[in-house]
């Protein structure tokens with residue numbers, strides 16, 4: 001539908017853990033400036049898919065094509081270099097270090113003296129202070145170790161990290177799981193903010209309302225396969241639940257009349 | 273609590289071992305006859321050199337989340353190689369260089385190389401092959417000592433040339449050169465750990481290996497380099513020890529591992545990894561040797577030292593736990 005190749009295209013991605021087939025041939029596309037919500041029951045394979053895109057896992061077969069070029073990420077470092085930022089389901093912070101060290105992990109500002117890189121703590125602290133202030137995140141001191149922060153504050157650091165670093169594609173694996181109402185609203189705002197910059201976003205969530213609130217498209221994974229790929233404004237939460245469960249809960253099935261689709265709103269009940 | 277007060281408490285907790293050192297020095301000065309003299313203090317710093325230099329590398333490995341039990345044997349190997357090549361009596365080959373001072377950098381480079389080689393072997397087995405650091409370095413502790421006995425045939429090398437012995441005898445501004453060397457090493461590596469990306473990564477990797485890998489840090493390289501540094505510094509410690517004793521015996525340095533470990537733990541490095549700072553380790557070494565010295569001056573039998581040091585290590589670990597609790601309450 002457009003001349004440009006999609007930002008990311010997955011072709012027949014599969015992944016086995018020994019005898020377990022976590023993914024059984026997943027095809028999907030993500031365009032720049034688009035938010036895709038990845039839905040599916042526990043154990044459906046969502047996190048595995050995210051880890052494959054972010055370089056943490058190698059697919060057993062299939063191709064990853066980024067902006068038209070096939071890529072094979074051997075490590076998160078390579079995916080990161082290609083512009084893929086990830087917020088993992090289990091947070092990846094070093095709680096023994098302070099907020100600034102975590103924010104800059106792996107990308108510290110340094111200045112070379114006689115060829116030796118020296119950390120520029122003041123400059124880094126200023127950047128973090130600004131990033132957190134812009135996002136409305138309140139943390140008492142940037143020099144406290146992360147172990148002393150609340151779960152929500154920790155998640156906020158990770159979220160601010162991706163907003164700040166951006167890149168081309170952001171993968172969010174249940175990013176709001178530890179956040180309160182107000183912080184979640186801010187988080188959703190952050191997603192819109194990065195999308196406006198032309199960045200593609202994939203967000204995994206179990207909360208239907210969130211998916212309808214923020215996503216342009218919903219992709220449902222079921223038992224390691226794509227069970228549905230629909231535009232948010234052409235579907236309803238009931239239909240999506242059917243795709244997630246295989247149509248066993250509402251009994252309505254997938255083929256229900258597409259005509260009565262209603263625009264996405266946030267006030268729908270969530271799936272859980 | 274006001275931020276200023278909190279900062280003060282944080283500062284005190286972070287530097288508790290320095291506080292302890294000062295208290296201990298004051299108590300000894302008041303109670304132990306002949307303790308309060310410049311010569312005694314200079315002597316404490318000088319004696320701390322060997323274990324101190326070794327403890328730097330050990331601390332780096334422990335902060336990175338691993339463990340190195342082999343440093344003592346590695347130091348002995350470096351000392352024996354130095355003695356074997358350059359000593360003029362015993363099993364020493366008495367290699368002479370022209371000009372004579374060249375022996376200094378050459379022997380140091382060889383000792384560092386020997387140490388780094390052992391460190392690389394440890395790093396290879398632990399990081400590449402994923403074996404337990406405890407087992408790998410315990411094995412090294414044994415085979416490297418075995419190698420020392422093997423290459424020396426159980427005999428000793430004596431009499432290093434004067435050009436190299438100056439390192440063990442010279443004074444600068446009233447302090448022995450050896451003392452300056454350990455202070456210099458601590459300043460250098462404290463700087464590296466606190467101010468360079470490498471030092472930052474050692475701490476981060478020790479805190480959460482997975483997170484650093486995901487963040488694109490080459491965490492395996494950091495772990496490997498930590499082992500190499502520990503070996504290299506153990507090599508330097510062995511070189512200094514050989515110079516100090518003007519040669520090497522097959523059982524040189526036995527017992528240093530315990531002292532280095534004690535200093536590291538007393539200095540506030542957590543065996544869990546990710547926590548600890550090198551200045552604290554230096555305070556730990558100084559504390560250790562202040563106690564050694566005081567016991568000597570009081571004329572107590574040496575085995576008391578061992579009991580006291582054992583108790584001190586226990587106290588240090590206990591203190592670590594207490595500090596954590598205190599922090600949780602206060603912050």
Ligand SMILES: Nc1ncnc2c1ncn2[C@@H]1O[C@H](COP(=O)(O)OP(=O)(O)OP(=O)(O)O)[C@@H](O)[C@H]1O
Nearest residue numbers: 017020022040041042043044045046047048049089
């Ligand atoms: N490292 C692994 N080794 C073996 N099996 C794994 C591994 N990682 C994931 N799996 C399996 O792969 C399947 C998919 O797991 P995945 O974590 O991707 O699910 P998910 O959709 O993210 O679920 P959730 O909503 O609970 O986070 C599960 O059956 C899981 O047990």
Ligand SMILES: [Mg+2]
Nearest residue numbers: 046047048089
């Ligand atoms: Mg998951």
